[in-house]
Amino acid sequence: EVQVLESGGNLVQPGGSLRLSCAASGFSFSTYAMSWVRQAPGKGLEWVAGITGSGNNAYYADSVKGRFTISRDNSKNTVYLQMNSLRAEDTALYYCAKYGYHVNSALSGDHWGQGTLVTVSS
Amino acid sequence: QSVLTQPPSASGTPGQRVTISCSGSISNIGTNTVNWYQQLPGTAPKLLIYTYNQRPSGVPDRFSGSKSGTSASLAISGLQSEDEAAYYCAAWDVSLSGWVFGGGTKVTVL
Numbered sequence: 654e655v656q657v658l659e660s661g662g663n664l665v666q667p668g669g670s671l672r673l674s675c676a677a678s679g680f681s682f683s684t685y686a687m688s689w690v691r692q693a694p695g696k697g698l699e700w701v702a703g704i705t706g707s708g709n710n711a712y713y714a715d716s717v718k719g720r721f722t723i724s725r726d727n728s729k730n731t732v733y734l735q736m737n738s739l740r741a742e743d744t745a746l747y748y749c750a751k752y753g754y755h756v757n758s759a760l761s762g763d764h765w766g767q768g769t770l771v772t773v774s775s
Numbered sequence: 776q777s778v779l780t781q782p783p784s785a786s787g788t789p790g791q792r793v794t795i796s797c798s799g800s801i802s803n804i805g806t807n808t809v810n811w812y813q814q815l816p817g818t819a820p821k822l823l824i825y826t827y828n829q830r831p832s833g834v835p836d837r838f839s840g841s842k843s844g845t846s847a848s849l850a851i852s853g854l855q856s857e858d859e860a861a862y863y864c865a866a867w868d869v870s871l872s873g874w875v876f877g878g879g880t881k882v883t884v885l
Contacts, residue, residue: 688874690820697777697861697863697876697877697878697879698812698814698820698863698865698876698879699876700865700873700874700875700876703873703874712872712873713873714871714873715871715873748819748820750820756867756874757807757867757874759808759810759825759826759829760822760825760826760829760831761810761822761825761874762810762812762820762822762865763822763825763831765819765820765821766819767819768819
């Protein structure tokens with residue numbers, strides 16, 4: 654059974670940093686791309702970042718480019734999201750999702766975690 | 776403002792057919808496949824349709840997708856009360872090198 658579990662969400666001040674983790678199991682982790690998708694309170698879904706199975710290529714939404722970094726440790730079946738220079742508008746529930754063989758594969762987002770809450774406020 | 780445009784709401788009575796539209800551009804829907812996700816209240820999104828009209832195992836065949844040009848549609852036939860949820864379309868955008876989502880459509884079963 655595929656499982657995805659996010660952790661690391663917290664309350665952080667504007668300008669601060671936070672690292673989210675996503676532990677996955679039940680599939681050949683290094684074969685699949687992974688992505689982070691966020692949802693601000695009462696709002697829709699926003700794709701944040703994606704990384705290939707090898708970890709060699711990463712992609713970002715313009716809203717986080719230069720501030721967020723996605724990475725993965727295939728020996729630990731874990732993907733990370735390092736978030737720096739956080740802003741109030743980054744406040745959201747952050748989901749981790751299993752994507753396809755490539756970040757832009759059609760069969761993407763077939764398994765999601767339950768999310769971890771990031772609140773940016775003074 | 777979302778890159779993909781969806782109506783904010785749709786509704787129908789049990790048994791009816793409801794259709795949700797998703798409008799994009801040549802750089803996303805016009806070039807790549809479209810996925811649809813269902814998000815029940817208080818839960819994580821669930822993949823409903825991929826590659827325009829393919830359903831992952833376990834998704835009822837009441838759900839179907841289609842694409843024409845730079846627009847896509849999700850149809851729910853035989854609407855049921857458990858279909859009350861938010862539905863999102865998504866596509867890879869070659870200009871942005873990233874996924875873009877629609878703003879979501881809240882389906883209400885009357």
